[in-house]
Amino acid sequence: MCYGRKRTVQLNKIIMKQFFFITITLITFFSCKAQTFPLYDTPNDFDVDNAYYKDIDGDLTKLIGTWQYTNGNESLKLIIKKKEQDTVNARNILYKEDVLYGEYLYIDSNGTEIVNTLSLIDTFSNIYQHSLYGNYIISKNHLPSCNECTESERRVKISIEDHLRNYFDYEMEIRHIPAQSGNSEQIKIKIKLSDMSIVLEGQPDDDRIPTHQEIILTKQ
Structure with a gap:
């Protein structure tokens, strides 16, 4: 026993x-x-280690594609892609997020090619080396408010860079316009210079890309 x-x-x-x-x-x-949180209106301030901030509602996804604006000799072409679960290390916090990136071509009203980075679209592993990048989602009433937007409509802000004026800090607001009555999808953009921009002494202080005007581009 x-x-x-x-x-x-x-x-x-x-x-x-x-x-x-x-x-x-x-x-x-x-x-x-990893805990998954919505990229828009997340319940925390991106301060959860090992979290994944996901484009759950597709605010970024709807902007993916090639977009074209033409007015006489002037034209603007954007190629926008999305990277999922891009790794970010900020404030000693490691997390993942969905983010847009891309490149662009701008030809001015004189027919002069000002910027053309389209060939770089698949070049960089670090998306922040691209000319377009970002994922900041804003509501209708976020300044600048959007009077044309519906109550539930959201826009996206990303950075756009002119590599010959890299001391300028530009941001581009993008509004998606769904296809209607046989028309293709469109986006309405507005580029503005951030207050954080500092022009170095002796450097050109003129904008080479179209700022402070609304431009409508059609999906190709």
Whole structure:
């Protein structure tokens, strides 16, 4: 009987150790597994380690594509793509997010090619080396407010760079216009110079890309 009891105690210890090991493994697994949050109106300030901020509602997805504007000699072409789960390390917090990136071609009203980075669209592994990048989603009433937008409509702000004026900090607001009555999808954009821009002494202070005007581009 003593041998049987001793064997039972040993078996119980083994079972408890296995149970403890499995419990710890499961806790570790679920604590390490990335939590998914919406990219828009996230319940935290991108401060959750190992989180994934996902374009759940497709605000970024609808902007993917090639978009073209032409007015006489002037033209603007954008190629926009989306990278999912791009890794970000900020404030010692490591997380992933969906983000847009792209390149563009701008020809001015004189027919002069000002910027053409289209050939670089598949060049960089770091998306922030591209001429277009960002994922800031804004509501109808976010300044500048959008009077034409519906209450639930959202826009996206991204950065756009002129690499010969890299001391300028431009941002581009994009509004998606769904296809209607046989018309193709469109986007309405507005480029403006950020207040953070600082012109270095002796450097050109003129804009080479169209700013402070609304431009409508059609999906190709």
